[in-house]
Amino acid sequence: MTRREVGTKTRRCSGLGLATLLLAAAAFPAMPGRAAPDAAPAALAATHAAGLADLSARLLPAVVNISSTQITKAATPAPGPEVPQFPPNSPFYQFFKDLHPGQNDATPAPAEKSVSLGSGFVIDGSGLIVTNNHVIEGADKITVILQNHDSLPAKLVGRDVLTDLALLRVSPPHPLPSVAFGDSDAARTGDWVIAIGNPYGLGGTITAGIISAKARPINDGGPYDDFIQTDAAINKGNSGGPLFNLSGAVIGINSAIFSPSGGSIGIGFAIPSVIARHVVDELKHHGHVRRGWIGARVQNIDPDMAAALGLPMTQGTLLGALVANSPAARAGLRQGDVITAVGDHPVRDLRRFRRAVYDLAPGAKASVAVLRDGHPETVKVTFGDAAVFEPQTVTPDSTATVSVPVKPAAPPVTKLLGLSVAQASAALRDRFQLSDQAKVVVTDPGQANALIGGPLAPGDVIVEASGADLRKPADLAARVAQLRKSGRKSVLLLIDRGGDLRYVTVALM
Numbered sequence: 001m002t003r004r005e006v007g008t009k010t011r012r013c014s015g016l017g018l019a020t021l022l023l024a025a026a027a028f029p030a031m032p033g034r035a036a037p038d039a040a041p042a043a044l045a046a047t048h049a050a051g052l053a054d055l056s057a058r059l060l061p062a063v064v065n066i067s068s069t070q071i072t073k074a075a076t077p078a079p080g081p082e083v084p085q086f087p088p089n090s091p092f093y094q095f096f097k098d099l100h101p102g103q104n105d106a107t108p109a110p111a112e113k114s115v116s117l118g119s120g121f122v123i124d125g126s127g128l129i130v131t132n133n134h135v136i137e138g139a140d141k142i143t144v145i146l147q148n149h150d151s152l153p154a155k156l157v158g159r160d161v162l163t164d165l166a167l168l169r170v171s172p173p174h175p176l177p178s179v180a181f182g183d184s185d186a187a188r189t190g191d192w193v194i195a196i197g198n199p200y201g202l203g204g205t206i207t208a209g210i211i212s213a214k215a216r217p218i219n220d221g222g223p224y225d226d227f228i229q230t231d232a233a234i235n236k237g238n239s240g241g242p243l244f245n246l247s248g249a250v251i252g253i254n255s256a257i258f259s260p261s262g263g264s265i266g267i268g269f270a271i272p273s274v275i276a277r278h279v280v281d282e283l284k285h286h287g288h289v290r291r292g293w294i295g296a297r298v299q300n301i302d303p304d305m306a307a308a309l310g311l312p313m314t315q316g317t318l319l320g321a322l323v324a325n326s327p328a329a330r331a332g333l334r335q336g337d338v339i340t341a342v343g344d345h346p347v348r349d350l351r352r353f354r355r356a357v358y359d360l361a362p363g364a365k366a367s368v369a370v371l372r373d374g375h376p377e378t379v380k381v382t383f384g385d386a387a388v389f390e391p392q393t394v395t396p397d398s399t400a401t402v403s404v405p406v407k408p409a410a411p412p413v414t415k416l417l418g419l420s421v422a423q424a425s426a427a428l429r430d431r432f433q434l435s436d437q438a439k440v441v442v443t444d445p446g447q448a449n450a451l452i453g454g455p456l457a458p459g460d461v462i463v464e465a466s467g468a469d470l471r472k473p474a475d476l477a478a479r480v481a482q483l484r485k486s487g488r489k490s491v492l493l494l495i496d497r498g499g500d501l502r503y504v505t506v507a508l509m
Contacts, residue, residue, distance in 0.1 A: 058248060061177035062179040063147065063179075063196040064120050065203045066120045066129075066145070068135060069139060069141040069143075117198055117200075118131060118136075118237060118239045118241075119239060121240075121241065121242040123180070126172075127171055127172050128169055129167070129168040131165075132165065133159045136168070144170050147203075152170040152171070157284065158286070159283070160282075160288070160289045162223070162224055162289070164255055167283040183274065184272035185274050187228070189212070191246075192246050193244060194207065194209075194232060195209075195232040195243050195254055196241055197237065197241030199238050201237055205238075207232045209230050212230055212266075213228075217351070218269055223354035223355040224275055225351060227255070227256070228243065232268065239256075241253070253273075254268060256269045291359075291362075291386040292359070294327050294333075294381065295322065295323040296320065297500075298339070298350055298354075299350065300317060301316055301318050305492060308490045308492035315349070316348075319338070319339060319370075320335060322335060327382055327384045333370065335494070336494070337371070337372050340369045340371060340376075341367075341368070360383050362388075363383070366383065367379070368380075418506075419445050420446055422443050423439070423473060424439055424440070424461070428441050431459075432459030433459075440472065441460070442457070460497050464492075465480065466479060466491050480508060
């Protein structure tokens with residue numbers, strides 16, 4: 001299959017003809033008493049006059065069909081009874097063959113071959129072709145079919161699972177027609193676009209529509225979950241094909257559709273060119289995508305957390321646990337800092353933060369803007385390599401052994417915020433496998449209302465309360481009283497759960 005699935009079912013989408021809308025618009029003059037609209041942009045005016053034929057004729061030769069072949073070994077038959085082996089001309093051969101079918105077959109079952117069809121486009125006349133990773137994933141053989149029906153064997157230059165992009169190379173006898181990336185950030189909702197691809201193996205199919213929406217999250221909210229939505233008709237086989245603006249620049253790579261019925265319903269998604277251009281350049285020069293790494297746990301900020309922090313807005317991300325000797329730690333970033341920008345990229349949420357970091361090459365230096373105790377500061381960070389360091393996570397030691405204490409003495413408990421907390425004792429440290437640094441421990445989460453960050457659990461260590469360090473339950477009680485007096489509605493707790501630091505917001509009950 002050459003489509004990606006979004007939600008429950010996905011296929012491709014359909015769009016309304018551009019010429020029909022333009023002719024309809026031309027048939028109705030400006031209404032009396034209302035000023036006529038400004039002159040149409042040059043590209044739209046030209047398209048109105050000549051239709052899409054000239055533009056399509058120019059772009060079509062750069063779009064290719066991609067056939068990928070996967071060869072899978074036949075399943076090994078289940079072991080059966082041991083059967084005497086006889087030559088085929090023996091009178092006993094057919095008898096045992098009928099009694100135990102397949103046991104005397106000397107020839108193994110042939111390998112199975114599956115073929116997937118997709119689309120791609122040439123970005124360099126020497127033979128560089130962009131497509132989706134899912135079009136060629138697991139392929140044993142990749143063939144590129146040009147618009148003149150010539151077939152060329154292709155080699156994989158590199159692929160990137162995170163963005164679902166791949167770069168291929170062919171060796172053509174002469175330079176190929178090519179197209180260039182445009183600026184998807186400059187594209188607006190409502191702009192006209194055309195898609196060219198290989199739906200259902202038909203090849204060279206052109207459809208038109210508009211940009212229905214931008215920045216659509218259709219996956220799991222990852223750093224590149226930022227799709228262009230279009231109603232230009234996209235179907236199975238269009239995956240990897242280009243989405244053009246009316247200037248002929250590639251502003252998206254068609255990648256997924258939504259369709260409860262399995263047919264085209266006018267909801268398709270394309271990877272923005274601002275993402276694709278960087279990834280393709282990395283694949284071209286390195287064969288893989290190098291990504292920056294900062295070495296810290298970061299959380300989104302919702303209205304309740306913003307209120308607990310005393311912030312007037314929810315934009316930015318909250319810095320939690322820092323990996324020891326990480327770029328964040330070496331640069332002087334601190335737990336509780338609110339990151340508002342990385343380099344020239346404003347940070348509105350966690351997804352934007354991750355993308356801004358990933359777009360930096362390992363070793364790159366950038367300014368990170370933060371709010372620290374409500375005051376703006378700038379920190380210079382030299383970023384690490386995500387491929388090397390990202391597997392390191394702030395998690396408890398999986399090899400730690402758990403010992404069960406024998407009826408430990410119950411520690412004194414303080415009830416506050418609907419939960420029960422106690423001073424860390426030897427018994428509690430043994431019971432919850434806490435470090436010697438643990439001070440204030442949750443023994444019973446009770447009715448505490450954790451608004452964000454997940455519910456509290458027995459054994460959670462409360463490290464801070466709205467920026468104030470805690471050494472004993474009385475410190476928490478004092479901080480809560482102080483926040484209530486100042487009019488705060490919630491308190492921001494920094495929780496240590498087995499070495500994993502996270503923030504939770506709890507209502508001041």
